[in-house]
Amino acid sequence: MGKKSIAVILFLTVCFMFLTGFTYSDERDRNTTAYVMYVNDVEVGVLKSAAKGLSIYDEVIEGVEHKYAGQRIYINAEVYFKERVVHSGQFTSEYDLAGAIQEVIEVKTDAFAIVINGEPVCFLKTYEEAQEVLERVKNSYRSMVEQSENAVLENIGFKESVEIKPQTVLYSNIVDVDKAFKIVTTGTVEVExxxxxxxxxxxxxxxxxxxxxxxxxxxxxxxxxxxxxxxxxxxLQAPKSLVTVVMREKVTYTEEIPFNTVVKNTSDLYKGEKRIEQQGQNGQKQIEIYITRENGVEVSREKIGETILKQPVDQIELIGTKDRPVARTANRSYTRPSDLTPISRDGVEMMPWFGGANRIFTRGSIAKVTHVGTGLTFYVIRYGGTNHADCEPLTAADTAVIKRIYGGTFSWDRKPIIVQVNGKKMAASMNGMPHGGYSIRNNSFPGHFCIHFYGSRTHGTNRIDPDHQAMIRIAAGG
The missing domain is CATH 3.10.350.10 (LysM domain)
Structure with a gap:
């Protein structure tokens, strides 16, 4: 290896050692032992001094006690520290530490829980407030019965098991009466x-x-x-009440007892005739029942008593059994009088039937009749009748006149007429429908028809027919 290469290696080695020693010394100087503060097992900050953390902790606790002064509270704030080597820039400020402590401490108080089927659903400050909530829930349905005149509330309660129990809870979980009422009646789930x-x-x-x-x-x-x-x-969903208010109310009301109809045969009346001998009257009874409602909806009713206040009175109806006499003129033909001049309304009387017209217009009498509306005139014969006059047209020509009055047909409609017998003019009312028995065989009228006078009655019900009476007043000029 050349001298130049060795020099390069030595230079690099020295640089490496120098740099390594410098870096180690810098990291050692920037890292330090700190105290990590925990409140209720939650890390709230990193401090140089545990004493400083406790001081801030005491200030926060003192602030909480001042905020809830005069109230019985329990502060749950267990504090401890752990040592940790941290970077010098990781320490928590006093402001952030105080805020973190406030977030994790628990402020509790004595309260009263409304417990439904073993589950607490809301908490109130006093027992009286919890009672007020439950009474308000009942009252929202109780008024339904109190506003009814014939109902008395027997009892009211809850279908579920509902209790009020003392409990220590977070102060923030306490609600007022209005909020608790809403929770109990609409549930805890927010309606979407x-x-x-x-x-x-x-x-x-x-x-x-x-x-x-x-x-x-x-x-x-x-x-x-x-x-x-x-x-x-x-x-998207209906609010659901957490409780079911069960009411039992006693209801008293009256009810009519329909009368019975007793039918009796009598030979005093002709066959086909009927008369009321005794008018029926409904009775009255008082009924008592229990009605059970759940949240205002009826779920059952039970009859518990019945008292007769007024006995009904039977209606007695008489039915005729007597055979009608066969008219001697049954095979005879009547000759119709030639005078068809309409009867003048001058001097027309509203003659009572009973004791008046029935004695003037007797059985077998022939009367001249004029229809008030058209002036058409015809003749009749009284065939019979007790409560009013049963009549027959005298001839087929008279029947034709009656049909003209009714537009070419027979009819039950009432029409105002004037009946003249022996010069006596009487206001009356007729129908134009053949029915029942008859005695004339060749007058094209298969039966008889009815003529009513003032105060006359029907045969069947023995009652005044108001429509006939209205026509009589018209005939009399009323």
């Missing part, structure tokens, strides 16, 4: 909302969030599914 975009439908929104359309409709009960629009906010 979705903002409707252009082109969205309930179906597409439900599919996007793995829901059913019915889920979205339940969460938004006032929603019109055909009217959603961009920018509208929809809840």
């Amino acid at each position: 909302e979705y903002e409707v975009k252009e082109g969205d439908t309930l179906w597409s929104i439900a599919r996007q969030h793995d829901l059913h359309v019915s889920d979205i409709q339940a969460a938004n009960p006032d929603l019109d599914p055909e009217m959603i629009k961009p920018g509208q906010k929809l809840k």
Whole structure:
């Protein structure tokens, strides 16, 4: 090896040793032993002096005690140190150390937990506040019964196991009465909302969030599914109460007892005739039931009592059994009077049927009749009837006039008429429908029709027909 090469090697070796010794000395001078401070097992800072760390720790604790002055609190802040060799630039400032200590210390206090099925759901400062929350939950349903006039609340409670228990908790976990009420009635899960975009439908929104359309409709009960629009906010799930309020209410109400109808045969009436001998009256009973509701929704009802307040009165109906007499004129033909001049309305009386018209217009009497609306005039014979006059057209020509009054047909419609018997003009009402028995065989009217007078009644129900009475008033000029 040449002298030149040896010189180069020696030069490099000296440089290496020089540089190595310089670097080692620099690192040794820049690294130092420090104290790593821990609070509640969390590293909060690196310090040159443990005493300094304890001093800052004491200041933080003193600040916390001042903040919660007058309140019973428990500060959980276990502190210890560990030695560590660190770079001189890694020390924590006093400001950052104080902030880190504040973040990890635990401030606890005595509270009262509302516990549902063994799980605490919220914490309040006092037992009275926890009671107030539970009473507010009950009251939101209790008012439903108190506003009802016929219901009395028997008892109210929770379906779940609900307790109030003392517990030491983080001070930050304490909530006020309003917040606790919301937690108990709507749950602890935040309700997610979705903002409707252009082109969205309930179906597409439900599919996007793995829901059913019915889920979205339940969460938004006032929603019109055909009217959603961009920018509208929809809840994606319905709030769920953590408790079920169970109410049992006693309800008292009255109910009608329908009357029975008793049918009796009587020979005082002709076959086909019916009369009410005794008007039926409904009775009344008082019923008591228990209704059970869960969160306001009825789930069951139980009948517990029934008291008769008023007995019903039977309705007695008389049915005629007497055969109608065969008219001696059944095979005779009546001659129609020639006077078809409409009856003048002068001197028309609203004659009562009972004790009046029924004695003037007797069975077998022939009467002249004029329709008030058209002036058409025809003749009739009283066939029978007790509560009103059952009549027959005297001839086929008279039947034709009746059909003209009703537009060419027979009808049950009421029409105002004037009936003249022996010079007496009486306001009346008729229908134009053949029914029941009859005695004249050649008048083209297979039956009889009804003429009512003031105060007359129907045969079937023994009641005044208001439509007939209205026509009578028109006929009388009212």
